Amino acid sequence: MTLREKLGSGKFVVTAEVGPAKGVDTHEFLENVELLKNRVDAINCTDQQSAVMRLGSLAGCYLIRQKGGEPIFQMTCRDRNRIALQSDLLNAYVFGIENVLCLTGDFVTLGDHPDAKPVFDLDSVSLLYAAKQLEQGKDLAGKDLTGAPRFFLGACVTPGAEPLEPQLLKMERKVKAGAKFFQTQAVYEPKKFETFMKEARKFGVPVLVGIVLLRSAAMARFMNKNVAGIHVPDELIAEMDRAENKLQKGVEIAARLIREMKDMCQGVHIMAIGLESKVPAILDAAGL
Amino acid sequence: MIVSQLKPLQEILGYLNGERSVFIVGCKGCAEVCHTGDEAQVLDMKQKLEQEGKAVTGYCVIDFLCDKALVKMRLMAHQSEIQAADSLLVMTCGIGVQAVAAVVNKLVHPAANTINMGGSRGEWRGAERCRECGDCVLDMTAGICPLTACTKGLLNGPCGGAKDGRCEVEPEVRECGWHLIYERLNKLGRLDKMTGRPVLKDYRKMMPPKELRSTLMWALEQQETKV
Numbered sequence A: 001m002t003l004r005e006k007l008g009s010g011k012f013v014v015t016a017e018v019g020p021a022k023g024v025d026t027h028e029f030l031e032n033v034e035l036l037k038n039r040v041d042a043i044n045c046t047d048q049q050s051a052v053m054r055l056g057s058l059a060g061c062y063l064i065r066q067k068g069g070e071p072i073f074q075m076t077c078r079d080r081n082r083i084a085l086q087s088d089l090l091n092a093y094v095f096g097i098e099n100v101l102c103l104t105g106d107f108v109t110l111g112d113h114p115d116a117k118p119v120f121d122l123d124s125v126s127l128l129y130a131a132k133q134l135e136q137g138k139d140l141a142g143k144d145l146t147g148a149p150r151f152f153l154g155a156c157v158t159p160g161a162e163p164l165e166p167q168l169l170k171m172e173r174k175v176k177a178g179a180k181f182f183q184t185q186a187v188y189e190p191k192k193f194e195t196f197m198k199e200a201r202k203f204g205v206p207v208l209v210g211i212v213l214l215r216s217a218a219m220a221r222f223m224n225k226n227v228a229g230i231h232v233p234d235e236l237i238a239e240m241d242r243a244e245n246k247l248q249k250g251v252e253i254a255a256r257l258i259r260e261m262k263d264m265c266q267g268v269h270i271m272a273i274g275l276e277s278k279v280p281a282i283l284d285a286a287g288l
Numbered sequence B: 001m002i003v004s005q006l007k008p009l010q011e012i013l014g015y016l017n018g019e020r021s022v023f024i025v026g027c028k029g030c031a032e033v034c035h036t037g038d039e040a041q042v043l044d045m046k047q048k049l050e051q052e053g054k055a056v057t058g059y060c061v062i063d064f065l066c067d068k069a070l071v072k073m074r075l076m077a078h079q080s081e082i083q084a085a086d087s088l089l090v091m092t093c094g095i096g097v098q099a100v101a102a103v104v105n106k107l108v109h110p111a112a113n114t115i116n117m118g119g120s121r122g123e124w125r126g127a128e129r130c131r132e133c134g135d136c137v138l139d140m141t142a143g144i145c146p147l148t149a150c151t152k153g154l155l156n157g158p159c160g161g162a163k164d165g166r167c168e169v170e171p172e173v174r175e176c177g178w179h180l181i182y183e184r185l186n187k188l189g190r191l192d193k194m195t196g197r198p199v200l201k202d203y204r205k206m207m208p209p210k211e212l213r214s215t216l217m218w219a220l221e222q223q224e225t226k227v
């Protein structure tokens, strides 16, 4: 069953992300894919995550497909104009990649090429719109395509944003533009997520709650200070501080969060950021 | 000189859709030279809008709409007319529209597209900026330019990077432009403007039309010979 079919059937879905290497050694990447492909329903491949130049998401998704996994092609609007974005959507389709997560993308100065020219010709909403156009056999210029692709389009939302309302307005805009599923920014506060879901439910699209594996208290503090929309509450930081085996604690917390939020949404999206080998342990502990 | 060009009447009427009354603001600075906001243009617009069934509660032509302090002072004298209107139509460049939007508590519509600033920011003293995009979208953003106020120049709402109203890029110095837009639209009760159809920009319009693409002096001369 594809991701589209699984979400359509109401099955609780598990996805996880992998990041391609900075370079052409795909050894570790493929190992992670091998490890994940039978444990999760689909694997996201990040697109120059945090604006750091590396092997691309399209190549990564192709490799995932080759290995028999189901890829979710993450696309940001930071590095390509509308010509390149539309072309890569077509490229993805001919490689058998159907799931696309449409993102705006971090700004260039956050990455390792801060001197690059930022593009942002389109943004998450207009990228969804472009993909919808292609599905209808037309490009953004209104020109006919020979053969139309078909996608399962997704987008991102930040349930912990304050204020929340602008996020919900943007979510509505994304749904109207064609988003059929959402994967969220990391959530550490089930209460906040519940509030978010109360509002988000009206859009009638499946939401996969985002879980980022904590590896230390310092990492949690860093995210609190620097990452928008992520807030790790003090109790969790203290718990990490006290733990002897930090990583094991992180796995335990991730599993607990999943259990607490499982019934509020339609799936979970795990971002282990370099510790993909821990994903099966998280899923085991969460009873998934 | 800042070169602006009136938008087609249909586009302006689209902005006023659902509104009954409007107050018009004109500009005697660059907009007078370009004939986008001088007294004659304002009166002409007033007549056209009235023909379309809109009530014009009043109008005011100000020396330099890019001078926020002056704008505030001059508009004071028209307070009751402005209060009586559903919105304001501002007939000048992107900076002037933003300056007016910053001092009135009403929705503001741009009547012109800003094409070329010729390196000048007019009497600009405030935070408002314009990128001469040639297709002004200030109508949907409560008079705050998303091309300049948002670091990424996003047109369809905030990215996920805003934190406490600050931008993900240099939060110490940058506010999130979309947060400001959200707050103002919220205050004006027009959050519906944030969930409209996807907006794409026509970047061709960023290039000034051929006749204006030469020097600033040349642009001025062109305008003068047309008088």
Ligand code: SF4
Pocket: B093, B094, B095, B113, B114, B129, B130, B131, B132, B133, B134, B135, B136, B137, B138, B145, B146, B147, B148
């Ligand atoms: S949208 Fe912004 S850049 Fe474009 S004309 Fe208006 S103020 Fe200027």
Ligand code: SF4
Pocket: B149, B150, B151, B152, B153, B154, B157, B158, B159, B160, B161, B162, B163, B166, B167, B168, B169, B175, B176, B177, B178, B179
């Ligand atoms: S944080 Fe706000 S201003 Fe900064 S890029 Fe995102 S939407 Fe634009």
